[in-house]
Amino acid sequence: MLKPSIFSQTQAELNLFLRLNDVSTQLSSIIFQQIYKNKFNQELSNSLSLLLKKTFDYSVPVINKITTSEDGTIKFLMGLEDGNQVETVLIPFFKKYTVCLSSQVGCAMNCSFCYTGKMGLKRNLKSSEIVGQFLVARQYLQSQSDERVKNPNIVFMGQGEPLHNSDEVLKSIQVLMEPMGAAVGPRQITLSTAGYLPGIKKLSHYPQINIALSLHSPFNDIRKRLIPINQHFPLEDIFFEFDKLDLKKKQFITYEYLLIKDLNNRSEDALELSKWLTNRRALINIIPFNPFPGSEFQRPTEEDTLEFKEKLVALKLRTMIRTTKGSEILAACGQLNSLIEQEFPV
Ligand code: SF4
Known part of the structure; x- marks a missing residue:
């Protein structure tokens, strides 16, 4: 047994x-x-x-491959007991690291801008495999005597839609937060969802971690081109559920906005975003698109990105541009693909 x-x-x-x-x-x-x-x-x-x-079983994922980018981002290809592999990324930021954890092998959501979506869903990860990724990545930093190892933050932005594997992800968070154990604080954890509504409805059972939505367009017709599940779970339904969440004082929901050249950086996009977000506790995170082999979209120029940010700021929306890390080793947002890693090591 x-x-x-x-x-x-x-x-x-x-x-x-x-x-x-x-x-x-x-x-x-x-x-x-x-x-x-x-x-x-x-x-x-x-x-x-x-x-x-x-x-009890004490095994953790094994590191099959490590790729390091010039900016210090470290991508691990981790082997699981059944032979599957997932990717886990360590992202340096000032005096800390953030561990980007995978929640599934592949992903069922098939977002058109995402390399992981091209893999399809192989299986859900168990909570122990999620906790294991964290421990293995932290152990790696300890072995390098990296000072920034202390208390790494966690983001669920690796492979998979975390709310499509909600029970195991929740369990992993509960284990990682145990005060006598890894003692990760709830505000050190961010869960990012593509808008999987059945999972969003379960968020009230979670500790008060940070929530991020991959928004990418304020228009349902464009958004469903990017995130196909939007045809079943449109923005109206997502915001209806978000509005029920009991946000703490000063707590925001982060709206990730993948900026794609000639697609979603028009003035009307900014205006429509302000209609959705003006009266909500929102922080917009602009992420210039990270191309991957065969992707149909292009990255906007730096000027386009800054211009779009200024449009949002003029509309009094709290907005940041996220610095891309690890893109040359395919470790940035939307670039993870452990099947291609197996076949064509970077
Ligand atoms: S962006 Fe996230 S939800 Fe969409 S296919 Fe990629 S991993 Fe899945």
Whole structure:
């Protein structure tokens, strides 16, 4: 029988396991510190160590390939137990790293601007495989003695639509947030969705992490060309659900706006965006499109990007331009594809 992964256990679940085996639940904190913080101040008894090893699987994804970009972005091709592979990216930003985690092998959403969408969906990742990506990437930084390793932020922007695998993603977040374990804070975690409505309806069960929507166009007809699920889940329905979320003071929803040459950078786009976002707590993140082999779209010029930002700012919309990292190693937004990585290593 397959053993459950130790990395899919919350502390409450581990406590239950210990109680059922007549072991003090106080030891769960020591176990968590050993696993997630590499702290070995207190030893576990041999019998408990054996019991844990006999009951739980301790394996994590293995690094099959590492590619580093000139700007310091590190892309990992990680092998899973069944032979599938996913990509995980470490993005440096000032004194910190952000770990970009995958939630699925491939993706079912088939967004036309995205390399991952071309893979189709192979399978969902288990929560332990998501937690494992984080641990392996952090371990890599520790092995490089990188000072910026402390408390990396997390974004669910790798392969897959995280809300299409909502239960496992939620579980991974709960495990990563355990105070005795990795202790990642909710505001250090950002989940980005293409607008998968059944998953958005479950967001109220999540801790108060940051939410981002891949908006890309304020017009449903253009948006559904970019994100095909928009034909089932139009913007009206997405905003209806977002408006029900209990945002904390100063909390925003980030709207990612992939800026594509000659497609969505017109004045009417800016005006329509302001109709949707003016009375909402919104932060717009403009991402100049990152081309990939065979993509039908083109990247806008820097002037076009700045001009569009100015149009939004003039409409009093809070707007930023996201610096592209790792594009030359296909590690930037929308460029991940672990099948092509297997066949044509970059
Ligand atoms: S952009 Fe996100 S949701 Fe769309 S195909 Fe790519 S990975 Fe999937």
